[in-house]
Structure formats: C-alpha cells, structure tokens
Amino acid sequence: MTGGTSGQDYAARFADLARSGKDVHGEARFCTALVPAGARVLDAGCGTGRVMIRLAELGYDCVGVDLDASMLAVAQRQAPELPWFQADLAGFEPDALGVAADFDLVLAAGNVFPLLAAGTEATVVRRLAAALRPGGLLAAGFGLDEAHLPVPPGITLAEYDDCCAAAGLALIDRFATWDADPYDGGGYAVSVHRR
Numbered sequence: 001m002t003g004g005t006s007g008q009d010y011a012a013r014f015a016d017l018a019r020s021g022k023d024v025h026g027e028a029r030f031c032t033a034l035v036p037a038g039a040r041v042l043d044a045g046c047g048t049g050r051v052m053i054r055l056a057e058l059g060y061d062c063v064g065v066d067l068d069a070s071m072l073a074v075a076q077r078q079a080p081e082l083p084w085f086q087a088d089l090a091g092f093e094p095d096a097l098g099v100a101a102d103f104d105l106v107l108a109a110g111n112v113f114p115l116l117a118a119g120t121e122a123t124v125v126r127r128l129a130a131a132l133r134p135g136g137l138l139a140a141g142f143g144l145d146e147a148h149l150p151v152p153p154g155i156t157l158a159e160y161d162d163c164c165a166a167a168g169l170a171l172i173d174r175f176a177t178w179d180a181d182p183y184d185g186g187g188y189a190v191s192v193h194r195r
C-alpha cells in the first residue's frame with residue numbers, strides 16, 4: 001500500500017461493503033468485549049482508521065499508527081480530531097511520539113502481521129508488548145493461507161505465539177472470526193494475548 005490512491009481505494013471498498021449491508025464493525029465490537037469504554041487503545045496498522053474511528057465514537061481513547069501515508073491521509077481527513085501517527089511498527093517508540101506506553105489494548109486488525117516486512121514480526125510484537133500496561137491485551141487477526149490473504153502466507157500461528165511468548169505475552173483466547181466464533185484450525189485466526 002504505497003501508491004497515492006491506495007488509502008482511498010481501501011476506504012471505498014469498505015464504504016461499498018457498508019452500503020451493501022455488510023457488517024464492517026466486527027473488529028470494534030470485538031474490542032468492546034475485551035475492554036470497557038474509556039480504555040486506551042492503540043490501533044497498530046490503523047490504515048484508514050476504519051476501526052479506530054468507530055472505537056472513538058464508542059468512547060475509547062485511541063491512538064492510530066501506520067506506515068502508509070495514503071492510508072493515514074484518509075484517516076486524518078475522516079477524523080482530524082483523533083491522534084494519527086506515521087511510524088513503522090518495527091521502530092515504534094510511544095515516548096518519541098509523546099504517547100504514554102500504558103495501553104489497555106493494542107489492536108492489529110486487517111492482516112497487519114502478514115503485511116509486515118519479512119523478519120520484523122518478532123520486533124513488532126516486542127514493540128507492541130512494550131506499549132501495553134501490565135495486564136494489557138494484544139488482539140491480532142490475520143489470515144494464514146492463500147484463501148484468507150492478499151499476499152503469500154507469512155507468519156504461522158505457532159511462530160506468532162513464539163514471538164508473543166518472547167515478548168512476555170501469554171495466549172488467553174483464540175477465535176476464528178471477529179465475531180468470536182471458536183477457532184477450529186482454519187485459515188483465519190484472531191488471537192488475544194495478555195502482558
């Protein structure tokens with residue numbers, strides 16, 4: 001997502017889905033079941049702000065970080081009052097951005113992990129874990145096979161769990177969807193780890 005119009009294309013795709021009656025707020029709803037309104041949420045790889053804007057509407061205290069300027073431009077345009085930062089999650093340092101590293105929840109929705117530069121996954125998990133308060137949660141949903149990914153499959157669940165364990169995060173739940181359907185070994189997983 002480096003082209004000048006990719007953010008607009010991404011936002012347009014979700015706007016079409018919403019118009020056709022599809023539920024586009026599953027991720028935000030999932031977050032509301034994990035932490036109460038008012039909680040601090042880091043939307044890691046926030047893209048166009050699709051999820052974070054909804055969470056902010058529901059009363060969450062949100063910060064969005066993404067690498068892609070065209071995605072962030074859409075987020076900024078749609079919700080200029082919210083804090084959006086352009087940063088690489090592999091080098092994410094909340095302090096450097098003037099952001100307190102005491103998030104209740106870090107969310108990585110929309111295949112952020114498979115889209116990371118290969119080899120940076122462990123570093124990103126470590127950076128995100130360091131942004132959580134003790135007891136805080138990391139929720140990440142991503143595809144595991146060709147059918148659930150726009151890119152070749154990357155990190156496996158076992159590798160992701162290893163990255164989390166190395167960063168001091170324990171797996172507390174895993175689902176097949178953002179609607180919290182039980183995980184059955186399929187090609188998409190939503191994982192929740194606790195610091």
Ligand SMILES: C[S@@+](CC[C@H](N)C(=O)[O-])C[C@H]1O[C@@H](n2cnc3c(N)ncnc32)[C@H](O)[C@@H]1O
Nearest residue numbers: 045046047050066067068071088089109110116
């Ligand atoms: C498919 S989009 C998902 C956007 C949003 N989370 C959503 O669910 O609508 C994946 C996002 O991850 C971002 N991303 C990928 N690698 C990143 C990195 N190293 N640092 C920050 N953001 C990254 C991309 O720029 C992109 O906006």
